Amino acid sequence: MLKALPLNRRGIPSSRIALGCMGLGGGWDREPVTASNMKQGHEALDAALSIGINFFDHADIYTRGKAEKVFGQIFKERPGLRGDILLQSKCGIKLMEPGDISNSFDLSREHILSSVDGTLARLGTEYIDILLLHRPDPLMDPEEVAEALHQLKASGKVRHFGVSNMSAAQIQLLQTYCDEPFIVNQLHMSLSRISWVDAVLSVNRDPWKDITFPEGTMEYCRAGNIQLQAWGPLAQGLFSGRPLEGQPENVVNTAAMVRRLADEKATTPEAIVLAWLMTHPAAIQPVIGTVNPQRIAACAGADQLELSRKEWYELYVTSRGEKLP
Template sequence: MRTIKLGTSELEVPVVAVGCMRINSLDQKAAERFIQTSLENGANFFDHADLYGAGECEEIFADAVQMNDDVRENLILQSKCGIRPDVGTFDFSKEHIVQSVEKILQRLKTDYLDVFLLHRPDALMEPEEVAEAFDILESSGKVRHFGVSNQNPMQMELLSKYLKQPIVANQLQLSITNTTMISSGINVNMENEAAVNRDGSVLDYCRLKDITIQPWSPFQYGFFEGVFLGNEKFPELNKRIDEVAAKYEVSNTTIAIAWLLRHPANMQPVIGTMNESRLLECIKASDVHLTREEWYSIYRSAGNILP
């Protein structure tokens, strides 16, 4: 699979990341087959979070991959912390970050994470504490690269004022039907809903700072309301996606991911499927380069407007 550099780091990562939020829906054998299929096809970047299955997903992954030093060399592991449903808070305190990473490493049966992200912004974040936590994790060799999730430019600027480490990635919701970060840039100075800048131009900021955007829920519309592919709510979109898929002799799933990869921001979509066939369809998007006309026609068919 095609690779990109993650942020400003020298870490080469596949353009499609495998999200493990639903791996607890598989039994042991199915999880082993899924991970093996991923690795055989160059998808060796696995995204986790301590939130997923309350940690169970990381344990299942480690068992399914039969983690040891030799296996670990072929994996790129990313995880996140900061959401605490047990107490109803977000938590970026130094103590919670450091302890969370320790527990993540135990569950994944590894000594280090390639990438660690802060999950959802914490309104009570003290950036000095985050910086101390990152220094502890980096100096101990437990985390090699750092990033964030769902943060806007000023939140990243505030963090960067204190961090020694660069922010290499930002996970953000983005799909053909959730395009606010793209649409606001197209509709600058227009009096319409699409012109509303809800995220502080996070797309342009990440491009300026060489921060890799990792789109999450690339097949969802709304906030986990359902998938748009094959959905009768989006007839024009599906008609156009199917036409483009027929041209390239691939599935509609492939085109949905290829649409994200066509953007010059060099994004790394995080897919959440646990279906091997669909996984392969997503991976195939690495080889599909949509034309400018195809990209815009898909964008418009989702109900997005051009001024």
């Protein structure tokens, strides 16, 4: 049986799977939201609700704010919906503008506060259930962050806080100054992005290939009842129907194994890929990034599957393409 989410243990009634909304709103341009964009939003929302998803993940930058605008318009058209769902958004990334050489990160007090105000205006809501700090900012002053989060909590604009793409040490630094607990860490984890498992097994060994996941992050989050969320959990369809021409042998073999398990368990490849994450005892919450209603529906039942230890390890070893010691 799958373990309860840390969010649930904190009294937050979240579904086991979340829907990531980065694909809503059209392109990453400054064109207005269209009727077609709104139709897509309604259909994705309905597909998610139909399989029990009540948790929706946004960011201020997604399609340059248009993803949040789509949801804001949906709330206007469907009164009462806001109270039935959980909204998470993120701040801290500044998209490249003309004259800039790159995107940049900004966790200054002023940027956090202005970003949240923008998100609330686009969503047309008075509060965000959870706000994540989107990326580590090398120039971050944790005391400034603490001031911003305190102000957001006191004003009722944000109920809970978390981070994204951060290590245990980075969370610890923030928590030293912040009174409010960080209850989420959203990380890139999937059957194709397995460095979070490799990091556990690489202790006291020569570094394995592709070890970029900070050692101790999984353990820190589990010990602190911090919800681990996985972004990109479907691996962009790599194991559930995407063409595999030119892909390496380990990817082709993993896709074949996923299909075999799906057939044996009378389910979909998407459900197997998600079940591999959710079988882990850390109670990982996948944040699926598709807004295609058919692919959302294909994730139904993933939270009812639990792979055997043998199946879990076979998928992991096949994906990494290298035997364990």
